[in-house]
Amino acid sequence: MDKNVLLTIEYDGTRFSGWQRQPEARTVQGVIEQMLSDLAGHKVTVDGVSRTDAGVHAKDQKALLKDDIRIPAENLAKVMNDRLQGRPESRSENDDIRIVRVEEVPADFNVRHDVAGKTYRYSIRNADTMPVFDRNYRYLVRQPLDLERMRAAAEYVIGTHDFSCFQAAGGEPGKTAVRTVKSLRITEETLGQGEGRDIYIDVTGDGFLYNMVRIITGTLVEAGLGKREPEDLKRIIESGDRQEAGHTAPPQGLCLVKVYYDGEGFPDM
């Protein structure tokens, strides 16, 4: 009998060509499916909630496994992590994926349609230089950013809009681009002397278009640099034109930090 098992997955996107399975590239879905197929002795697939791009990270990716692989759910996280992580003393090729949690879900659970919303965090280093240890997890912006301007611009993004202006080519044309951004918070953390600061953009919404958070970030950065006025955001969104919006911030600053299922505390507004 098939079981429905929901995997919570964390990964460092640096060395992956994104989430989605591809014939010739190393992807998170591909590595997990191969590992589960090896365990089960037959071909196993999983269905993920977010198709993160190359270089994008996740702390709370969700994927549904509908297959009887004959390993009890309560042991599955350990079995999978032993395969992925190897032993602490040695290093494993796939130690950039970790299974955080495994839980059984009802037979009618739909990993994508049952999602109430997601939160992405985009991390910016606003400093002269980037320490090498942070380079895979931050977007370096050297010029000073005005956070008040960024926050003022962000106000126009919050709410229910057609967000076509923030959708990259390669999305799903013809489908609605109407989404609701429930909250968009911009916070900062001052670092040591001469090291500048980190700026975090936390965006929570009921759904996101292709590259939406990265284009929002690029546009807010341009507002923070004084290249755009905060109130320009109103016109940009109304235009529905990708050309009107700012640049696409690079992938390494982005992380999927939370996926909300119904009744799991998705914020009402």
Added chain:
Amino acid sequence: MDKNVLLTIEYDGTRFSGWQRQPEARTVQGVIEQMLSDLAGHKVTVDGVSRTDAGVHAKDQKALLKDDIRIPAENLAKVMNDRLQGRPESRSENDDIRIVRVEEVPADFNVRHDVAGKTYRYSIRNADTMPVFDRNYRYLVRQPLDLERMRAAAEYVIGTHDFSCFQAAGGEPGKTAVRTVKSLRITEETLGQGEGRDIYIDVTGDGFLYNMVRIITGTLVEAGLGKREPEDLKRIIESGDRQEAGHTAPPQGLCLVKVYYDGEGFPDM
């Protein structure tokens, strides 16, 4: 006319086969020498202070450049970083090295012999699991470590001793193994709920044998796990026998954090 230029270098050791130049492997010295040779139009070499192993990191590696590459010292860091780092929007192959500082030094400056001492930090994650984002920078120890036992064991290491017991094969046999460990501090930082803690072992000494900090760490971990008594350290050091000491902790937990030249605040004890 040749100039003497001292480079301060930071690197993420994960993707390097260590510091030292090798014909067929990617090393920090090799990448820097190739980059400087391209800049100068002739073969340029640099002389480093510490030959870190594969996977070992540095925030304060020092290397001497004795060559007229016709770039003023005050511009050299920027020129080198532009080559290494690339632009923030794209990623560069060599962005795991950063030149922190460039300074002219007297003609008689000796990058190795003038060193008063160094500090290494070894970082342990004492937790059930390792988040993927920390995997290249921590040694995961799952069983609880008793810090008081580790600190009691560390007391025997401090001071001037023949440290042959903490020297890996591949060191320099026949040379003296007498070194002075000026300080050895063990501190901890509690992480979020369920994430365990980080334990830092900071070792400052006038010089270090091959793998010395990693073998000291492995031995202190065994004391912290109750596999050895703290007072065993006295006997282990007196034995001069590598077989008596503990395991070699893995490379990714180790970082060269400070190199002291004369008069630069190397701690007297």
